[in-house]
Amino acid sequence: MELAHGAGGRATAQLVRELFRAAWSNPVLDTEDDAALVDLPPGRVVFSTDGHVVSPLEFPGGDIGRLAVNGTVNDVAMLGARPLWLSVGLILEEGLPLAVLARVVASVAEAAREAGVAVATGDTKVVERGKGDGLFLTTTGLGVVPPGRTPPSGRSARPGDVLLLSGPVGDHGAAVLSVREGLAFDGPIRSDTRPLGGLVEAMYAAASPHVLRDPTRGGLATALNEIAHQSGVGLTVDEAQVAVRAPVAALAELLGLDPLYLANEGQLVAACAPADAPALLAAMRAHPDGREATAIGHVEAEPGVRLATRFGGRRPLRWLAADPLPRIC
Numbered sequence: 001m002e003l004a005h006g007a008g009g010r011a012t013a014q015l016v017r018e019l020f021r022a023a024w025s026n027p028v029l030d031t032e033d034d035a036a037l038v039d040l041p042p043g044r045v046v047f048s049t050d051g052h053v054v055s056p057l058e059f060p061g062g063d064i065g066r067l068a069v070n071g072t073v074n075d076v077a078m079l080g081a082r083p084l085w086l087s088v089g090l091i092l093e094e095g096l097p098l099a100v101l102a103r104v105v106a107s108v109a110e111a112a113r114e115a116g117v118a119v120a121t122g123d124t125k126v127v128e129r130g131k132g133d134g135l136f137l138t139t140t141g142l143g144v145v146p147p148g149r150t151p152p153s154g155r156s157a158r159p160g161d162v163l164l165l166s167g168p169v170g171d172h173g174a175a176v177l178s179v180r181e182g183l184a185f186d187g188p189i190r191s192d193t194r195p196l197g198g199l200v201e202a203m204y205a206a207a208s209p210h211v212l213r214d215p216t217r218g219g220l221a222t223a224l225n226e227i228a229h230q231s232g233v234g235l236t237v238d239e240a241q242v243a244v245r246a247p248v249a250a251l252a253e254l255l256g257l258d259p260l261y262l263a264n265e266g267q268l269v270a271a272c273a274p275a276d277a278p279a280l281l282a283a284m285r286a287h288p289d290g291r292e293a294t295a296i297g298h299v300e301a302e303p304g305v306r307l308a309t310r311f312g313g314r315r316p317l318r319w320l321a322a323d324p325l326p327r328i329c
């Protein structure tokens with residue numbers, strides 16, 4: 001990668017044409033205009049932006065490209081929308097191997113196809129060697145909530161609601177940390193990064209959840225605190241119902257970390273009316289991305305987030321106080 005690739009001249013045009021457009025080609029992007037002109041179906045528009053600075057750029061189960069696509073489409077899906085379009089902005093460092101960039105670009109294309117979205121527009125800049133740490137990537141996603149669907153919100157949890165979790169926690173954070181720390185375990189540790197739009201659609205076919213949230217940075221514990229804060233309620237979670245894969249638990253114990261605070265990139269937590277919980281849980285378990293779903297707790301009027309431990313006690317699950325896991329997404 002050379003500074004000329006970000007200068008806007010012949011080298012930039014060649015990079016865009018031969019790498020980005022070749023991988024992400026679609027009728028909107030192929031117009032080569034400076035903005036995207038798209039048609040949207042009826043409904044309310046949802047859009048979200050994410051910046052990604054993960055280190056290392058590639059890790060078991062994914063890379064910064066796949067992470068960027070899934071992170072953004074999942075944020076859109078958590079408001080009940082169907083993701084449709086993406087923009088991609090890349091900050092490249094001088095000296096970044098083109099082979100690494102090509103793999104990331106291909107990963108963006110593959111992840112976008114899996115999520116059912118298209119890259120509509122983007123931008124590329126190059127900074128001097130030593131000032132960009134390889135590659136930073138920003139994605140913006142656009143989606144639409146279908147007419148008649150009530151969008152979920154972190155402000156909509158109600159006392160008595162049941163909390164549902166789509167699967168084991170901590171896989172993404174553990175995968176990145178295992179590479180960063182050079183650790184290996186008997187079982188594989190892979191990021192869970194994946195699009196959740198299909199799982200959300202399956203859930204809505206069964207019932208309407210009050211809240212949807214993907215527990216990314218700060219993990220499940222942080223997502224639960226966000227919901228409790230937004231809704232002005234309390235939450236109690238049964239530790240025995242929150243699955244943690246054995247290699248993830250081993251890594252967390254070795255590094256002195258709590259798996260409930262490790263990042264996830266392919267799980268969701270939902271709050272729903274008690275009467276809807278059986279149908280939603282069945283729908284989640286019938287979908288490939290929710291086969292290990294469980295009911296993990298309930299919403300209460302008393303403020304705070306509490307963990308009912310395996311030993312019969314309770315302890316508070318507080319907000320993440322610092323950042324023990326920088327550059328995780």
